[in-house]
Structure formats: structure tokens, C-alpha cells
Amino acid sequence: MKLKQLVVAGLMLSGAFFASAENASEFVVEDIKIEGLQRVALGAALTYLPVNVGDKLNSFRISQLIRSLYDSTHFESIKVLRDGGTLVIQVRERATISRINFEGNKDIKDEQLQQSLEESDIRVGEPLDKTVLTSIENGLKDFYYSIGKYNADVSAIVTPLPRNRVDLKLLFEEGDAADIKQINIVGNEVFSDAELLEQIELRFDTPWWDFLSETRYQKQKLTGDMETLESYYKDRGYLRYSLDSTQVSMTPDKSGIYITLNMDEGEQYTISEVELIGDLLGQEEAISRILPLSEGKMYNLAEVTYTEEFLSKYLGRFGYAFPEVTTIPEINDEDKTVKLTLSVDPGKRIYVRRINFSGNDVTADEVLRREVRQMEGAWLSNTALETSKARMSRLTYMEEVDFETVRLPGEEDKVDVNFKVKEQPSGSFNAGIGYGDRTKLSLQAGIQQDNFLGTGKRLGLNLNTVSYQQSATISYTDPYFTIDGISLGGTLFYSEFDAGNANLVQYNNKSWGLGANFGYPVDEYNRLNFGVTYKYNKISQLQTYDQIRNFYDMFADPNDPDAGIQFNTYEFSAGWSRSTLNRGVFPTAGSSQRATAKITAPFSDVDYFKINFDTKFYFPLSRDQRWSFLARLEAGYGNGYGDLDGNDQILPFWDNFRAGGSDSLRGFENNTVGPRPIYRRPSTITAPDGSQIPLGPNADTITDTTRLRAIGGNAMVLGGVELIVPTPFLDEELDNSVRTSLFVDVGNVWDTEFRVENYDGLAESERNKIADYSDIGRFRASAGLSVQWLSPMGPMIFSFSRILKEEDGDESRFFSFNIGQTF
Structure with a gap:
């Protein structure tokens, strides 16, 4: 390339010399004329000349003048003439690029090509430097050769247009990539060919069913594989390992590649001594105790590198941000040991x-x-x-x-x-109308914002109406109410809930309430929260069943059983949360724990408490954390305290734990997992005179519970594991907004107050209809695939599930869709 440019420049200079041969002697420039300018202004062209009127001009100065004009990159040819005392310069400007097209390129995107051309100052509207095109062609060919396409060709086609313009087209003939026919490893004795080939990325002779394997040769992968093999040996003590040579040869038709790696494994070395030298800021004793390297261990290059990074980070805690840590090995080939000297220079405190x-x-x-x-x-x-x-x-x-x-x-x-x-989106805004088989006509509108107007404050306003619930909620939280991080928030809500349309036993609950809460940071990871809430509940249209009959009888009006019951409760809550997660949404490493407890005040209409605990652990399985393992557990228990009119209080049925659906046990219908109601038809009724009247042969029977809806329970345990995997066909940059995982969910809801022995007096056929809802051994399980998308409208969860363990009467769902909080 450079030689070609020198030849071209020499020819031009020679042309200029011969053009002015008749005026070879010096002369004084009385005037300067530049002919042939079209796009370049005369004033701009004169600024490129190292000659002014009144200067003496000779052949050396002429060569300088021509070189200066070419350096301006505006001119394609230059001639210098003399007309008496006038210096005449005839130029032809470089053509301006009118359009750039790419044709035939598949492996390289247009955007990448455009960026590469711009880096070489080739862009629409600029003059075209044809000398650069050859280097671009060769550079692109080198790229194709590096990925095994040895038949590839790239041509730059320049088409002249009127007004000194040109069209530039890059024509690609990529061809097929050469496949690796064989990889030979020579010199290995400690590790077999199969072991070493398993470590590298390049593959050959893959089975037909392994359609994801890539056998195409790539130079970059070969370079990386060579480094991988070196690390593999040196991480296992082979300090003297070396790759002596690498041969890459191709078949005559350039369709196949043979690779041969010649190596010298050497011997294993152990560490005889570890010495620290340099300025350790008085931390010698502390560093020595926690230093990863130690005497007697097998030499490990990865551990040596980690130790250097460890020392750098340790010194960085004290303000020495740019320390130099160097490991000096002293190898003893006689006893196959190595002494490692760690030289530390902390530099200046930053x-x-x-x-x-x-x-x-x-x-x-x-x-x-x-x-x-x-x-x-x-x-x-x-x-x-x-x-x-x-x-x-x-x-x-x-x-x-x-x-x-x-x-x-x-x-x-x-x-x-x-x-x-x-x-990323910190909330959602939605307004719409919909229809579903279960929800029927639904209307919704709301805004939920975790970063309201960029202040970091959380504001929510939600209005929803579906077949089973109409609700309105306003919430507000300032996470930094004080500069110390004390948070303050409040909630106001109203709801009308029809349990029968929500897969639960029929009852209506009209409720409203308001609450306030504040949080206190204990340290960087732990936080305490406290709150107080007032709630009003009015229950009506309740189908009374055995499990809540005593509770209902305590509050119902015997003279008007259809009037419903109502409650005022004053709740006090406390919570603890801890988080070391690496992200707030779609984390891949760290853990989180949350424990909450609430209890109603003794002056409430019902006295009960409720405890929840939730924990998640993320374990990254790859360095880029695109593969991760999640283990999670959620547990809850609630019950009443004290008694009313001689009857023990229990957890109100409207506050029971429920399970099933996208946010708990995927694969099961929403709220369908757990105990079911027991309806018993009595054998006799009491007559007005006090006598007992038998009800006939079908008396004292139990309704088949497998056909009834769930009622929830006062105890719950939900757990599961998930393998988080890269989402197929999506770029890595979308990992923070789309997540795909394979999951197994396990759990159940129980009623710890249930006593199956209370039904021992029934006939066996009726007794067999009743399950023991307090049996901790009862559980459900499912497995499947989940895709979560953090859409502009809010988090969306798509799940495909298969039931692993179920009970009679459970309702399953292969596919489920949910808009709500991700996990």
C-alpha cells in the first residue's frame, strides 16, 4: 500500500517537474492562479500552499507545494506551470461520494461496514480517496479469511456521475466457510486428546443430531483455544508448558481445514515458598493470614492471578487505587518447585x-x-x-x-x-378493556411508578374492575424521607371482592382502609419496617361450612343470618428485609430475605396474627452470569389469639393463605390449591318442642369435596428451583429485560386447626370423602418453562407447565399468563 502511494507520488512529481522544465531556474512569484476548482473555495485552496506572492520558487519548493496540496485530500491530480511571473496550478478535485451501497454481505452487517468506512473518512458528501479503497478491500478479505471463508472476494466499484460525483458500491462474494476436518494434538501424555478437545471451542466431526455445534474455522477462536489450553495446564501445575507450533492447512479446494497443535507439557511444580516484598502499608500480618497462595500447594496460574487481584483490591480499600502487584517465580527444575515472590508497590494514595x-x-x-x-x-x-x-x-x-x-x-x-x-421502565401505565372466560368483561386503568418524576419516590394509583373484584388504591412512599434513609409512606384502598368468581368458596367482601408505614436502614443490606393499618370488612352471601361455622356463629345475627357480618381491625406490622442482590429486577447473583409479621390490636373485632418469610438465593453458573440457578422458599403461618365467648379465635377466612397461579404454583389454576370446604347434612333437626326429627336415609352425608372450590388455609409453604438460561434468538443486551427459566415448583396450603378425627363417627363411605387438610405430607408439584418480559406496560410472565403431583379435584393449566411483579 505504502509502496504504491510512493510510486504514484513520484510519477506526479515527475510530471510536475517535466511540465515546468522550461522554467527550472528560480523565479519570483508575482501572482498565483489555481484552475479547475469546483467545490473547494479559492481562499481555502490558497491556505494549503506553502508559497506566497513575492517568494522565490525553485524545483524543491514546487515539490513541497505539490505535496502540501495532496495532503489536503481534496485533489486527485495536480499540475504546476509558469506563465511569466505567474504561478499557474491546474487541479482536478476528487469526486464527491453521492451514495454508498453494499451488496452480497451476510456475515457483516451494513451498520458495521458503514462504521468501518467512516473510520477511514469515506462517507457520503465527502471526497473519495481511491487509494484507501484497496486497503479496505484487503481488510475485509482478511476478515473473511479469519472466519474460514477462503474463497471470499470483495470489490469496490466506483461509478462516475455528473458534476464530479460518484457512486461507491462494495460487492461481496462471501462463499462457503471451510469446515474443520481434523484437529491433531501432538506431544500430550498427561491428558488425552479427548480431554483437551473438550476444553476448546473449535469442533470437528460433530454428530448429526448436534445441530447447535459449529465446525467452521475461525482464527479468533483458535487464538482463544491456544490460551485456554495454556491456562488448563498451568492451572494444574505444569509451569513449563509451552505450545511449540501451530499449523493450519487447507484442502486444495479450500473447503476443509486441518489443525495441528504441537505442545510440550513439562512437569508439575509445587510451591516451595511464598514471599511478600514491598510496601504493604503495615498490613503484612493480616495479608499473610488471608493470602490465597500457600506453601506446599500445587502451582496454579489462576490462583496466582487471583492473588494479584486480591492484593490490588485489598490495597484499594485504603485509597491506593492503582497498585502494582507482580509475581516473580523462581523455578527449581531439580526438585520441581517454584518460589513465588509477590512484589507490591501501592503507589500514591488517590x-x-x-x-x-x-x-x-x-x-x-x-x-x-x-x-x-x-x-x-x-x-x-x-x-x-x-x-x-x-x-x-x-x-x-x-x-x-x-x-x-x-x-x-x-x-x-x-x-x-x-x-x-x-x-429501565420503573412502573407501568395502563388503560384498557378486555374479556376472558373467567373474568368476563374487565376494565382497568392505573399508574404505578417506582421513580416518580425521577425523584426515586413510589406513587401508585390503580383502578380495576373484573368479574370478581372492583378496587381502587392510592399509595405513596418516599424512600428517603430523611437524609439518613428513613422511609415514610401511606396507602388508601377500597375493594369489593366476589370470592365465587375467583375460584374460591362463595362470599362477598366489601373492604376499605388506610395505613402508614416507615422504614429504618440498619446497614447497607438490612432494613426494618413498621406500619399501622385500619381495615373495615363486611362479609355477605357466605356459604357457611364446617371449618368456619364456630367463627361465623360468634358474629352472625341468629335472627337475621343473611345480614352478613362486619369487622373493624387495627393492625400493627413489623418487618425485616435483607438484600445482597446484584440487581433490583432480574437478578443473577446474591440473595434476599424478607420477614413480616402483623397482629391486630386487642380492641379489634377479631384478634389474630400472621407471619410471612420469603427468601431467594441466586447462584451464577457462568462468568457472564447468563446462566444462573435460583432457589427460593416462602412460608407463612397465621392464627387467632385469645377467645370470644369461650371460643378460640382463628385466622379469618378472608385472610387465609392461597396458592396456585403464575405467582406461586405454576400449572395450577389461581387460588385452587389447598383445603376445601366440608358441607355435612345433619341426621336430625330439632323440633319446636325440643324433640329430634330424623331426616331420612341420606342424612349425615358429606358433599364430595373434590368438586368444591378451595378455601385457603392458615399455613403455607412454597418453594422451587429455577435454571435461568439465555433467551434463545435474543441478543445478550436484552438479558435485563427478558428472562427465560426452567422451573420446578413445590408447595401446599394447610389448615393446622383442622381435626379429621371429628368425623370418625361418619359412615366409612362418607368418611373417605374427607382429606386430612392438616397433614404436612400433602403437597403439590409442577415443572415447566417460564418467560418473563419487562415490557413498557409492566412485567409480563408466560408459563408453560406440567403437573408432577396433584390431588383429586385440582384444576391444572398448561399455559398461564400474568401481569404483575417478577421474581
Whole structure:
């Protein structure tokens, strides 16, 4: 390329020399004329000339003049002439690019090609430098060769247009990629070919059914595989391992590749001694106790690298952000040992001048700044920065958070910290009308915002009407009511609930209430919450069944059994939460725990308590955390306390635990898992005179419970495991908004107050209709596939489930769809 340019320049200079041969002697320039200008202004062209009127001009100055004009990149050809004392320069401008087209490219996207051309200053509206096209053609061919397409060809076609314009077309003939026919490994004795081939990405001779395998040769993969093999050996003590040579040969038709790796494994080495030298800031004893490397262990390159990173991070806690940690090995080939000397230079302590934020188009800086634990003016702490990143990442309206430290020019001990964030939808706005088999006509409208107007405050206003419920809720929470992180919030709600249309035993519950809560941060991960709520409930149209008959009789009016019952309750609640999750939505690492308890005040109409505990653990299975394992558990228990008119109080049936559906046991219909009501027809009734009147041969019978709807229970345990996998056919950048997982759900709801022995007096045929709803051994299970999408309208969950264990009367659902909170 450079040689070609020199030849072209030489020819041009020679042409210019011969053109002015008659005027080879020096002369004084009296005037300057430039002919042939079209797009370039005369004034601009004169600025490129190293010659002015009045200067003496000779052949050397002419060569400088021509070179300067070519360097301006505006001209394709230049001639220099003399007309008496006038310097005449005849130019032909480079053609302007009118359009750029790509044809035949599949492996390279148009956007990538456009970016590559712009980096070479080839873009529409700019002059075309044809000398650059050859290098672009060769560069693209090299790319195709690197991915095994040795028959590929790239041609740049320039089509002239009127007014000194051109069309530029890049024509691609990609051809087929060469497949790897065989990979030979020579020199290995410790590990077999099969073991080593299992470690690398390049594949050959894959079975027909493994359609996901790729046998195409790629130079980048080969380079990576060579590094992988080196790490594989050195991580297992083979310190002297070396890859002596690599041969890549192809078949005559360029359709196949043979790869040969020649290696020298060497011997295994153990660590004879680990020595620390340099300035350890007085932390020698502490570092020695927790140092990963130790005497007598097998040499491990990965552990050596980890130790260097560990020391760097440890020193970073004290403000030494750019330490130099170097491992110096002293190899003893006689006894196959190595002494490792860790040389530590902490450098200067670094201080933070300013903390900046970018990418937060909606969220105010102060909302992010209050999560930062690194202070401006203080020395830089890696621990504080990582904690700040984790806290911001756990905000539900942040998709990605990253930071970098930038050294200030001329300041050896000062940096700026730049946080770069990517926001995601922090709530939902919806309004619509729908119809479903179960819900019938539904209307809904609402807004739920976790980052209201970018302030980080949560505001919710929701109106919903479906066949089983009409509700309205207003909620507000300020997570930083005080600068110390004390939160304050409140809720006002109204609801009319028809249990019969929600897969539950029939009753209507009209309720309203209001509450207030505040939270207190204990430390970076733990938080306490307290609240008080007033609720009014009015129950009507209740189908009384055995499990709640005593409770109902305590409050019902015997003279007007259809009047319904009503309650006023005053609830006090307390909760503890802990989170080390790496993100607020779709986490892949860390854990969260939440425990809540509520109890009604003794002056309430009903006295009961309720306890919940929920925990989740995420275990990343790959470095990029696209593969992760989730284990989760949720448990709850509630009951009454005290007695009323000699009867023990129980957990009110409208506050029972329920299970089934997309947010608990997938594969089961909503609210259908758990105890069922028992309806018993008595054998006699009492006559007005006090005598007992028999009801006939069908008396004292039990309604078949498998045909009845669930009633919930006062105890619940739900658990499950999930394998989170990359979503097929979606780019990695969408992992934070779409999640796919394979799951197994297990759990049940029980009634611990149920006594099956109370029905021992029934006939065996009737007794067999009753299950023991207090039996802890009863449970349900399902497995399937779940896809969660954080859509602009809110989180959406799609589940495909198969029932693994069920009970008579359970209702299953292969596919379910839910809009709600993700987990």
C-alpha cells in the first residue's frame, strides 16, 4: 500500500517537474492562479500552499507545494506551470461520494461496514480517496479469511456521475466457510486428546443430531483455544508448558481445514515458598493470614492471578487505587518447585475530586448520589465504589450500572469517578378493556411508578374492575424521607371482592382502609419496617361450612343470618428485609430475605396474627452470569389469639393463605390449591318442642369435596428451583429485560386447626370423602418453562407447565399468563 502511494507520488512529481522544465531556474512569484476548482473555495485552496506572492520558487519548493496540496485530500491530480511571473496550478478535485451501497454481505452487517468506512473518512458528501479503497478491500478479505471463508472476494466499484460525483458500491462474494476436518494434538501424555478437545471451542466431526455445534474455522477462536489450553495446564501445575507450533492447512479446494497443535507439557511444580516484598502499608500480618497462595500447594496460574487481584483490591480499600502487584517465580527444575515472590508497590494514595453521573435521563442526580458510599474529597475506596454500584443496581429503575476512575491531567493523586447508568421502565401505565372466560368483561386503568418524576419516590394509583373484584388504591412512599434513609409512606384502598368468581368458596367482601408505614436502614443490606393499618370488612352471601361455622356463629345475627357480618381491625406490622442482590429486577447473583409479621390490636373485632418469610438465593453458573440457578422458599403461618365467648379465635377466612397461579404454583389454576370446604347434612333437626326429627336415609352425608372450590388455609409453604438460561434468538443486551427459566415448583396450603378425627363417627363411605387438610405430607408439584418480559406496560410472565403431583379435584393449566411483579 505504502509502496504504491510512493510510486504514484513520484510519477506526479515527475510530471510536475517535466511540465515546468522550461522554467527550472528560480523565479519570483508575482501572482498565483489555481484552475479547475469546483467545490473547494479559492481562499481555502490558497491556505494549503506553502508559497506566497513575492517568494522565490525553485524545483524543491514546487515539490513541497505539490505535496502540501495532496495532503489536503481534496485533489486527485495536480499540475504546476509558469506563465511569466505567474504561478499557474491546474487541479482536478476528487469526486464527491453521492451514495454508498453494499451488496452480497451476510456475515457483516451494513451498520458495521458503514462504521468501518467512516473510520477511514469515506462517507457520503465527502471526497473519495481511491487509494484507501484497496486497503479496505484487503481488510475485509482478511476478515473473511479469519472466519474460514477462503474463497471470499470483495470489490469496490466506483461509478462516475455528473458534476464530479460518484457512486461507491462494495460487492461481496462471501462463499462457503471451510469446515474443520481434523484437529491433531501432538506431544500430550498427561491428558488425552479427548480431554483437551473438550476444553476448546473449535469442533470437528460433530454428530448429526448436534445441530447447535459449529465446525467452521475461525482464527479468533483458535487464538482463544491456544490460551485456554495454556491456562488448563498451568492451572494444574505444569509451569513449563509451552505450545511449540501451530499449523493450519487447507484442502486444495479450500473447503476443509486441518489443525495441528504441537505442545510440550513439562512437569508439575509445587510451591516451595511464598514471599511478600514491598510496601504493604503495615498490613503484612493480616495479608499473610488471608493470602490465597500457600506453601506446599500445587502451582496454579489462576490462583496466582487471583492473588494479584486480591492484593490490588485489598490495597484499594485504603485509597491506593492503582497498585502494582507482580509475581516473580523462581523455578527449581531439580526438585520441581517454584518460589513465588509477590512484589507490591501501592503507589500514591488517590483522592476523589468529583463524582459524575451519565445516562440518567429521567432520574435526578441526587437520587443516585444518595446511594453512593464514596465521598468526594475522601480517598478512593474500591469497596465503597462496589457498594455504591450494588446499591444503585438494586434500584428497580436501573438496568445497568458501571463506573470508571479517570485520572486528572497533571494530578498524580486525584481522580474523578464517572458512574454510567442505563435506566429501565420503573412502573407501568395502563388503560384498557378486555374479556376472558373467567373474568368476563374487565376494565382497568392505573399508574404505578417506582421513580416518580425521577425523584426515586413510589406513587401508585390503580383502578380495576373484573368479574370478581372492583378496587381502587392510592399509595405513596418516599424512600428517603430523611437524609439518613428513613422511609415514610401511606396507602388508601377500597375493594369489593366476589370470592365465587375467583375460584374460591362463595362470599362477598366489601373492604376499605388506610395505613402508614416507615422504614429504618440498619446497614447497607438490612432494613426494618413498621406500619399501622385500619381495615373495615363486611362479609355477605357466605356459604357457611364446617371449618368456619364456630367463627361465623360468634358474629352472625341468629335472627337475621343473611345480614352478613362486619369487622373493624387495627393492625400493627413489623418487618425485616435483607438484600445482597446484584440487581433490583432480574437478578443473577446474591440473595434476599424478607420477614413480616402483623397482629391486630386487642380492641379489634377479631384478634389474630400472621407471619410471612420469603427468601431467594441466586447462584451464577457462568462468568457472564447468563446462566444462573435460583432457589427460593416462602412460608407463612397465621392464627387467632385469645377467645370470644369461650371460643378460640382463628385466622379469618378472608385472610387465609392461597396458592396456585403464575405467582406461586405454576400449572395450577389461581387460588385452587389447598383445603376445601366440608358441607355435612345433619341426621336430625330439632323440633319446636325440643324433640329430634330424623331426616331420612341420606342424612349425615358429606358433599364430595373434590368438586368444591378451595378455601385457603392458615399455613403455607412454597418453594422451587429455577435454571435461568439465555433467551434463545435474543441478543445478550436484552438479558435485563427478558428472562427465560426452567422451573420446578413445590408447595401446599394447610389448615393446622383442622381435626379429621371429628368425623370418625361418619359412615366409612362418607368418611373417605374427607382429606386430612392438616397433614404436612400433602403437597403439590409442577415443572415447566417460564418467560418473563419487562415490557413498557409492566412485567409480563408466560408459563408453560406440567403437573408432577396433584390431588383429586385440582384444576391444572398448561399455559398461564400474568401481569404483575417478577421474581
